[in-house]
Amino acid sequence: MAQAARPYRSVLYIPGSKERALEKAKTLPVDAIIFDLEDAVAVEEKVSARETLRNALAEGDYGSRMRIVRINGLDSEWGRDDALAAASMDCDAVLLPKVECPEQVQQLSELVPGKAIWAMMETPLGILNAAAIAAHDRMVGFVMGTNDLAKELKCRFRADRMPMLTSLQMCLLAARAEGIVVVDGVYNAFKDEDGLRAECEQGRDMGFDGKTLIHPAQVAIANAAFAPTEEEVDLARRQIAAFEEAEAKGLGVAVVDGRIVENLHIVTAQETLAKAAAIAELEGS
Numbered sequence: 001m002a003q004a005a006r007p008y009r010s011v012l013y014i015p016g017s018k019e020r021a022l023e024k025a026k027t028l029p030v031d032a033i034i035f036d037l038e039d040a041v042a043v044e045e046k047v048s049a050r051e052t053l054r055n056a057l058a059e060g061d062y063g064s065r066m067r068i069v070r071i072n073g074l075d076s077e078w079g080r081d082d083a084l085a086a087a088s089m090d091c092d093a094v095l096l097p098k099v100e101c102p103e104q105v106q107q108l109s110e111l112v113p114g115k116a117i118w119a120m121m122e123t124p125l126g127i128l129n130a131a132a133i134a135a136h137d138r139m140v141g142f143v144m145g146t147n148d149l150a151k152e153l154k155c156r157f158r159a160d161r162m163p164m165l166t167s168l169q170m171c172l173l174a175a176r177a178e179g180i181v182v183v184d185g186v187y188n189a190f191k192d193e194d195g196l197r198a199e200c201e202q203g204r205d206m207g208f209d210g211k212t213l214i215h216p217a218q219v220a221i222a223n224a225a226f227a228p229t230e231e232e233v234d235l236a237r238r239q240i241a242a243f244e245e246a247e248a249k250g251l252g253v254a255v256v257d258g259r260i261v262e263n264l265h266i267v268t269a270q271e272t273l274a275k276a277a278a279i280a281e282l283e284g285s
């Protein structure tokens with residue numbers, strides 16, 4: 001599947017130490033999994049989690065789900081060994097937490113040759129350096145770490161997320177400028193479906209590719225929120241058809257449902273159709 005169209009609607013964290021959850025994930029309709037060695041793993045299990053995770057990944061069975069391993073920070077006592085272990089794991093990418101500058105990405109890239117690199121964006125300095133971090137040639141995706149970010153900003157959690165909108169948008173700008181993936185932070189109240197749906201819809205409207213999740217109960221809501229609706233697919237098809245008809249008549253503009261359609265809208269319409277096709281392919285596989 002083309003990387004550009006690959007869906008990242010639902011990106012589920014799984015503690016690398018929890019065998020039952022590692023097993024359960026093989027049955028969940030998630031687009032990507034973050035196998036965590038960082039915050040979800042207790043200090044006493046940091047070392048053993050590496051082997052638990054290596055074995056789970058070696059067994060395979062994660063299908064077409066993107067497999068991302070989140071290591072501990074390279075300045076921690078586990079980070080370097082996590083990175084060296086991840087380098088030989090059967091995974092698609094390595095996720096570095098609390099990235100603050102491109103030099104940290106470079107340091108990781110030398111430990112995990114050939115692996116794609118993702119960055120947790122979750123500190124004030126990291127957010128301020130988002131453009132330079134996104135521009136690193138091994139950088140493939142950003143994950144918003146909204147819990148750490150709230151802690152560092154000393155802001156409150158609000159339903160409208162007003163205190164962190166600037167940070168979210170700076171990372172979106174950086175990611176879009178470099179053409180990398182960007183997924184939104186987690187919604188901690190995992191039993192609150194309405195709250196999660198509202199936050200997914202906000203993230204989708206802002207431009208995020210999907211949402212990071214902490215519990216299986218959150219998957220269906222994120223998958224629905226970040227997929228094009230039937231109406232959007234229908235509109236995209238009609239826009240393309242109308243524009244082709246207009247072009248055949250030598251016109252540069254078509255009108256659909258009372259709104260103008262120009263070349264640039266066709267790019268968005270084609271992206272909508274490509275995303276819908278990629279989701280159908282993923283769900284059919």
Ligand SMILES: CC(C)(COP(=O)(O)OP(=O)(O)OC[C@H]1O[C@@H](n2cnc3c(N)ncnc32)[C@H](O)[C@@H]1OP(=O)(O)O)[C@@H](O)C(=O)NCCC(=O)NCCSC(=O)C[C@H](O)C(=O)O
Pocket residue numbers: 012013014015020021022024025036039040120122144145146147148149185186190213214215216
């Ligand atoms: C939040 C949880 C601790 C709840 O766990 P639990 O009480 O076991 O939930 P359930 O009994 O409802 O579980 C039902 C079944 O689902 C499986 N399960 C639960 N969670 C997951 C999961 N994340 N992935 C896969 N499977 C999962 C259970 O094993 C049960 O299975 P079964 O018995 O076979 O039916 C728990 O959900 C959890 O630990 N979640 C992950 C927490 C986590 O990863 N936190 C770190 C990431 S958040 C973060 O750090 C973001 C960022 O850095 C920031 O700063 O914001």
Ligand SMILES: [Mg+2]
Pocket residue numbers: 039097120122145147148
């Ligand atoms: Mg964090």
